[in-house]
Amino acid sequence: MGCFSSKAADSKESRVTRWRSTGIVSLRDCKLKTFPDEVIDLERSVRTLDLTHNRLVDIPMEISKLINLQRLILADNVIERLPMNLGKLQSLKVMTLDGNRVTTLPDELGQLVKLERLSISGNLLLNLPETIGSLRNLVLLNVSNNKLNSLPESIGSCFSLEEIQANENSIEDLPASVCNLVHLKSLSLNNNNVKQIPPNLLKECRILQNISLHGNPIVMDQFQQMEGFQDFEARRKKKFDKQIDSNVMIMTIFKLNFSAMWGGGAFERGRGTKIHQKLYVYANFQ
Numbered sequence: 001m002g003c004f005s006s007k008a009a010d011s012k013e014s015r016v017t018r019w020r021s022t023g024i025v026s027l028r029d030c031k032l033k034t035f036p037d038e039v040i041d042l043e044r045s046v047r048t049l050d051l052t053h054n055r056l057v058d059i060p061m062e063i064s065k066l067i068n069l070q071r072l073i074l075a076d077n078v079i080e081r082l083p084m085n086l087g088k089l090q091s092l093k094v095m096t097l098d099g100n101r102v103t104t105l106p107d108e109l110g111q112l113v114k115l116e117r118l119s120i121s122g123n124l125l126l127n128l129p130e131t132i133g134s135l136r137n138l139v140l141l142n143v144s145n146n147k148l149n150s151l152p153e154s155i156g157s158c159f160s161l162e163e164i165q166a167n168e169n170s171i172e173d174l175p176a177s178v179c180n181l182v183h184l185k186s187l188s189l190n191n192n193n194v195k196q197i198p199p200n201l202l203k204e205c206r207i208l209q210n211i212s213l214h215g216n217p218i219v220m221d222q223f224q225q226m227e228g229f230q231d232f233e234a235r236r237k238k239k240f241d242k243q244i245d246s247n248v249m250i251m252t253i254f255k256l257n258f259s260a261m262w263g264g265g266a267f268e269r270g271r272g273t274k275i276h277q278k279l280y281v282y283a284n285f286q
Contacts, residue, residue, distance in 0.1 A: 003030035012038065023047035023068075027054070035060050044068050047091075052076055064088035075099050087111025098122050098142075110134035121145045121165070133157035144168050144188075156180035167191055167212075179204040191215035202228030209239045 016038055019025045025039055025046055032054040039049065040062045048071040056077040063069075064085045071094040079100040087108035095112070097120040105120070110131025117140045125146035132138075133154025141158070144167040151166065156177020163186040171192040178184075179198050184205045194216040202208065203226075211232075213223075223229070 003027060016042070020045045024050075026050045028052045030054055032056060035063070040065055042066070047071065049073065059083050061085055067091065070094065072096070082106055084108055090114065093117070095119070105129050105132075107131045113137065116140070116160075118142070128152050128155075130154045136160060139163070141165070151175055151178075153177050159183065162186070164188065174198055174201075176200075181205060182207070184208050186210040186212075188212040189216065194218050196222065197226075199226060200228075202226050202232045204228075206231070207235070208232060209235045 019039075020042055023045055025042070025048065027036065027039075028050055029052070032051065033056065035051075035056060039046065040060070043065045044067060046066045046069055049066065049069060050071075050073040052073055053076040056074070056079055058079060058081055059074070061083045063083060066089065068091050069089050070091050072089070072092060073094075073096045075096050076099040079097065079102060082097075082102065082105065084106050085108065086106055087110070089112060091114060092112050093114055094117045095115060096117075099122040100120075102120065102123040103126060105125070105128060107129045108131075109129055110133070113134065114137055115135050116137050118135070118138060119140070119142040121142050121144040123146050125143060125148055127148065128143065128151065130152050131154070132152060133156070135158050137160050138158045139160055140163045141155075141161060142163075142165040144165045146169050148166065148169040148171055150171055151164075151174060153175040154177070155161075155164075155175060156179070158181065160183055161181045162183050164184070165186075165188045167188055167190040169192050171189060171194060174189075174194070174197050176198045178187075179200045182205060185207055186209065188210070190212050191214065194213060195218055197211075197213075197218070206228075209232075211223075
């Protein structure tokens with residue numbers, strides 16, 4: 001733990017020494033209302049900062065001193081805004097802001113050129129900045145459960161994107177630039193207002209394996225008539241078959257281990273057969 005209410009033996013000095021040595025600052029569930037000054041004082045030493053499940057309302061400008069920070073985890077607070085100098089965190093690779101009250105992201109977000117994973121689900125976002133297109137190393141974007149009406153055209157410049165999660169918004173259309181995301185594997189848009197998707201999406205995104213559009217007004221017939229649908233369906237089926245094969249392999253190992261544990265007798269006589277059957281059914285309905 002790292003909370004200030006921890007055992008007396010874990011003094012502030014020993015805590016700070018540990019943080020400086022490991023580069024990992026974890027202050028989860030500490031009921032913090034303000035950003036701890038001793039973290040800022042560590043400056044270059046901090047590589048991972050986890051302040052999940054506190055009561056933080058904002059993040060101070062001084063966070064820019066953490067220039068070697070790679071992972072910033074701020075989930076489940078009450079943060080309403082991010083500092084305008086956020087872009088100075090040039091080493092940042094992972095930023096998690098799920099479950100806050102953020103309404104907008106600063107344009108400086110685009111300066112986080114090493115960012116690989118951005119998760120800001122469960123906030124109050126009305127839009128995403130066009131500068132997001134500068135995040136050329138971004139692999140995962142999760143903006144589910146917000147108030148977005150659209151995704152910016154510049155998202156098509158996030159060439160490394162493999163997964164977009166934008167469920168539970170009010171998105172009506174996808175920008176045509178999404179077709180530029182040649183590394184995209186999964187696109188999830190459940191419970192939006194999507195009526196159509198770019199006509200070349202399946203044709204251009206050639207490794208796309210999953211599109212989830214439950215709870216949208218889009219017509220399935222229209223989707224199936226898109227150019228590239230047959231290839232997409234083949235990829236999706238291949239992925240599904242791999243999942244089944246993987247589950248069956250795990251199930252087989254489980255059976256072998258279980259048989260060895262019971263000397264083979266109880267399992268083969270039926271004591272373990274029901275377990276095996278249940279696993280088999282589960283594997284085939286993934």
